[in-house]
Amino acid sequence: MTKRIDEPTGTETVGHEWDGIEELDTPMPRWWLWTFYLTILFAAGYVVAYPAIPLLHKGTDGLLGWSSRGQLAAEIAQANAGREGVLRQIAATPIDQLPGKPALMQAAVAGGRAAFRVNCVQCHGAGAAGVPGLYPNLNDDDWLWGGNLKEIEQTITHGIRQPGDDQTRSSLMPSFGRDAMLTPSQIEDVVSHVRNLSGKERPSASSTRGAAIFADNCAACHGPAGHGGRQVGAPNLTDAIWLYGGSREAIAASVTNAHAGVMPAWAHRLDAVTIRMLAAYVHSLGGGEGFAAPPPAPSSGAPADARP
Amino acid sequence: MPGLEAPPVAPFYEKRKSVFPKAIDGKFRRIKWLWMGVTLAIYYVTPWLRWNRGPYAPSQAVLVDLAHRRFYMFGIEIWPQEFYFVAGLLIMAGIGLFLVTSAVGRAWCGYSCPQTVWTDLFQHVDRIVDGDRNAQIRLQSGPWNAQKIGKRAVKWSIYLFISFWTGGAWILYFADAPTLVRDFWAGEAAPVAYATVAALTATTFVLGGFLREQVCIYMCPWPRIQSAMLDENSLIVTYKDWRGEPRGSVKQASGAAPPLGDCVDCNQCVAVCPTGIDIRDGPQIGCITCALCIDACDAVMAQVGRSRRLIDYVTLEGAEAEKAGAAPQNVLETILRPRTLVYFGIWCAIGLALLFALGVRRHIDLSVAKDRNPPFMVLSDGSLRNAFTVKLLNMESRPRPMEIGLSGLPGAVMWRDDMPRSAASRVLRQKVEADQVSVLRVYVAAPPGSLPQDFSFMLRALDKEGEGDAHTTRFDAPGESE
Numbered sequence: 001m002t003k004r005i006d007e008p009t010g011t012e013t014v015g016h017e018w019d020g021i022e023e024l025d026t027p028m029p030r031w032w033l034w035t036f037y038l039t040i041l042f043a044a045g046y047v048v049a050y051p052a053i054p055l056l057h058k059g060t061d062g063l064l065g066w067s068s069r070g071q072l073a074a075e076i077a078q079a080n081a082g083r084e085g086v087l088r089q090i091a092a093t094p095i096d097q098l099p100g101k102p103a104l105m106q107a108a109v110a111g112g113r114a115a116f117r118v119n120c121v122q123c124h125g126a127g128a129a130g131v132p133g134l135y136p137n138l139n140d141d142d143w144l145w146g147g148n149l150k151e152i153e154q155t156i157t158h159g160i161r162q163p164g165d166d167q168t169r170s171s172l173m174p175s176f177g178r179d180a181m182l183t184p185s186q187i188e189d190v191v192s193h194v195r196n197l198s199g200k201e202r203p204s205a206s207s208t209r210g211a212a213i214f215a216d217n218c219a220a221c222h223g224p225a226g227h228g229g230r231q232v233g234a235p236n237l238t239d240a241i242w243l244y245g246g247s248r249e250a251i252a253a254s255v256t257n258a259h260a261g262v263m264p265a266w267a268h269r270l271d272a273v274t275i276r277m278l279a280a281y282v283h284s285l286g287g288g289e290g291f292a293a294p295p296p297a298p299s300s301g302a303p304a305d306a307r308p
Numbered sequence: 309m310p311g312l313e314a315p316p317v318a319p320f321y322e323k324r325k326s327v328f329p330k331a332i333d334g335k336f337r338r339i340k341w342l343w344m345g346v347t348l349a350i351y352y353v354t355p356w357l358r359w360n361r362g363p364y365a366p367s368q369a370v371l372v373d374l375a376h377r378r379f380y381m382f383g384i385e386i387w388p389q390e391f392y393f394v395a396g397l398l399i400m401a402g403i404g405l406f407l408v409t410s411a412v413g414r415a416w417c418g419y420s421c422p423q424t425v426w427t428d429l430f431q432h433v434d435r436i437v438d439g440d441r442n443a444q445i446r447l448q449s450g451p452w453n454a455q456k457i458g459k460r461a462v463k464w465s466i467y468l469f470i471s472f473w474t475g476g477a478w479i480l481y482f483a484d485a486p487t488l489v490r491d492f493w494a495g496e497a498a499p500v501a502y503a504t505v506a507a508l509t510a511t512t513f514v515l516g517g518f519l520r521e522q523v524c525i526y527m528c529p530w531p532r533i534q535s536a537m538l539d540e541n542s543l544i545v546t547y548k549d550w551r552g553e554p555r556g557s558v559k560q561a562s563g564a565a566p567p568l569g570d571c572v573d574c575n576q577c578v579a580v581c582p583t584g585i586d587i588r589d590g591p592q593i594g595c596i597t598c599a600l601c602i603d604a605c606d607a608v609m610a611q612v613g614r615s616r617r618l619i620d621y622v623t624l625e626g627a628e629a630e631k632a633g634a635a636p637q638n639v640l641e642t643i644l645r646p647r648t649l650v651y652f653g654i655w656c657a658i659g660l661a662l663l664f665a666l667g668v669r670r671h672i673d674l675s676v677a678k679d680r681n682p683p684f685m686v687l688s689d690g691s692l693r694n695a696f697t698v699k700l701l702n703m704e705s706r707p708r709p710m711e712i713g714l715s716g717l718p719g720a721v722m723w724r725d726d727m728p729r730s731a732a733s734r735v736l737r738q739k740v741e742a743d744q745v746s747v748l749r750v751y752v753a754a755p756p757g758s759l760p761q762d763f764s765f766m767l768r769a770l771d772k773e774g775e776g777d778a779h780t781t782r783f784d785a786p787g788e789s790e
Binding site for chain 1: 321322323324519522526679680681682685686687688689690693695725726727728729749751756
């Protein structure tokens with residue numbers, strides 16, 4: 001480490017040498033130094049103005065009072081303010097007129113999707129496919145209480161079998177087996193008949209006996225042909241969808257013990273606009289009914305008779 | 309080293325040695341003027357060129373439309389998914405630099421670099437306002453009297469005007485130029501436009517007006533990279549010391565006993581250098597090979613009646629040969645050699661590939677995303693339904709009617725989420741607006757018992773071009789169970 005003056009340039013070396021190559025101690029340009037000093041000044045100012053120095057329990061607050069949490073709150077408030085106009089419009093539009101206003105409907109579906117992911121996925125699942133035997137699938141076209149926008153909004157608002165809400169969806173299937181209204185062999189016959197209704201089983205002596213029992217005990221709610229009734233949330237027994245399973249055992253269990261699924265009434269937990277958006281989202285999942293207005297775009301499809 | 313017990317203390321900082329390049333005329337200076345005019349004209353004029361794309365697309369020839377994610381360049385329109393064209397152009401630019409550097413050395417630095425072009429422009433402003441080199445030096449060292457203050461004010465105002473114009477031209481590439489200029493002066497342009505103009509005005513003013521050669525020497529990484537691309541066959545500006553040394557004035561040369569070289573030590577090569585170096589010290593990082601020293605030296609050589617090109621563009625190899633007595637190399641020979649030809653070949657290949665891709669690309673596109681949650685759905689009549697998000701791209705600047713149909717999946721029908729299932733069929737029609745993407749949510753239902761299988765969406769434009777696209781995807785079903 002011997003410093004010396006480099007002859008050709010007259011500059012002092014820093015004293016290092018690698019393989020005969022020495023480094024000159026060339027001074028910095030002045031603007032470079034000033035830039036460097038400015039960064040130091042900036043850093044000092046930054047430390048004073050912003051939260052910077054970690055102390056034992058929390059850091060210094062900084063004179064500007066900035067915090068990432070506060071910034072987030074401000075951004076959320078700003079985003080909410082930006083959505084306010086759309087939300088007000090959705091609130092002011094009767095729900096069955098939403099599909100006639102595509103932009104509003106789109107906003108409602110998007111808002112509903114977000115609300116669904118917070119409030120509904122716990123039971124109905126992220127894809128709204130429900131849980132077989134527990135929670136209905138909201139994607140299909142089978143509805144216990146009705147699948148148009150108005151009916152869905154009503155169901156979400158007041159829930160199903162919620163005590164204390166006089167507009168809630170309510171009905172009760174008797175526990176035919178547990179309450180000894182039917183004997184086990186009668187139940188077997190009814191099961192045969194019901195499975196015959198939906199084409200899952202061929203007619204048999206058992207199903208013929210079951211038909212008479214069905215007419216006496218079940219037709220009042222499920223209809224003489226088993227098509228169900230939405231006033232009382234009685235499922236259609238002739239279609240391919242079985243909320244609680246379509247096997248002999250599952251149907252027998254339903255007749256024996258009955259089911260009475262419940263859903264919370266959301267009127268007290270969510271505001272009316274959110275519920276309206278949720279209804280729009282659920283309606284958009286593929287099973288929505290009641291497309292009163294023809295589709296907005298003239299382009300949307302060939303006439304129904306093109307169906308093969 | 310005798311008499312140097314205590315080495316002098318190095319100063320803490322080094323003050324910039326001001327450079328006052330002298331005006332010079334000559335072959336390379338004229339090339340530089342010409343090229344400066346071309347590059348500045350390209351920069352300032354391009355945004356004002358119009359290009360008729362019909363009523364649905366902007367009619368600016370070159371436009372980077374960030375808001376709508378389109379890049380227009382004359383007849384070419386690039387969508388975000390076609391960004392490989394831009395990537396290809398960037399690769400061509402990179403290889404182009406390799407090519408130019410290996411062929412003619414640091415021509416980018418000396419002629420084309422914006423820092424060089426604007427510095428050159430500003431130095432000319434200096435000459436117009438302050439006078440040539442000697443007047444500039446006098447003014448710099450003189451007191452701050454009214455004349456100096458006035459000249460500085462005038463000069464810096466011109467700097468500022470040029471800088472502002474430079475920043476202003478930049479934003480015109482990103483919006484319709486005439487509209488933006490009006491909005492800009494009416495105070496109605498986007499804040500980012502004002503911020504960009506301010507930033508570019510400031511950087512042009514500081515970098516071009518004051519930092520100048522220091523950008524090349526201290527800030528720019530490019531000279532370091534470029535020196536790695538040079539080899540012994542690349543042209544660099546060289547002082548032929550074997551011819552010039554020892555130096556001496558014409559008067560000394562006439563009488564002296566030991567014969568002197570051709571260099572008359574007039575210092576003109578230093579005086580004209582825009583980066584303030586002495587080329588006679590040999591190759592150095594500060595040399596941007598602008599060749600103004602060649603012009604200066606040639607002029608002096610002509611005056612004293614000696615042969616030209618004491619300073620010249622020479623390759624390292626050529627310099628060795630010349631030193632040994634060979635004739636000067638033919639410039640063409642140095643440019644046409646395997647390395648440059650390979651670079652040129654690669655450059656052309658990429659260019660041709662891009663042109664080919666541009667020629668065969670479709671102006672219609674179909675993309676399909678399948679819903680995975682749930683993968684399929686049993687409907688009340690037992691049929692099976694899958695949901696898809698279908699995107700139809702119309703890359704033409706006019707609306708186009710389109711039709712999607714199903715291929716495969718016997719018995720299946722489809723419908724959109726905004727129509728009832730009763731309206732389902734095997735084809736859907738949709739008019740896609742100019743330069744737009746139509747996003748449709750489509751339900752496809754297959755008869756009960758259908759098995760999982762592949763099928764395709766077929767897209768066709770219902771116009772005379774009749775372009776089409778297809779997308780094969782999977783229909784999910786419960787399989788053979790149940």
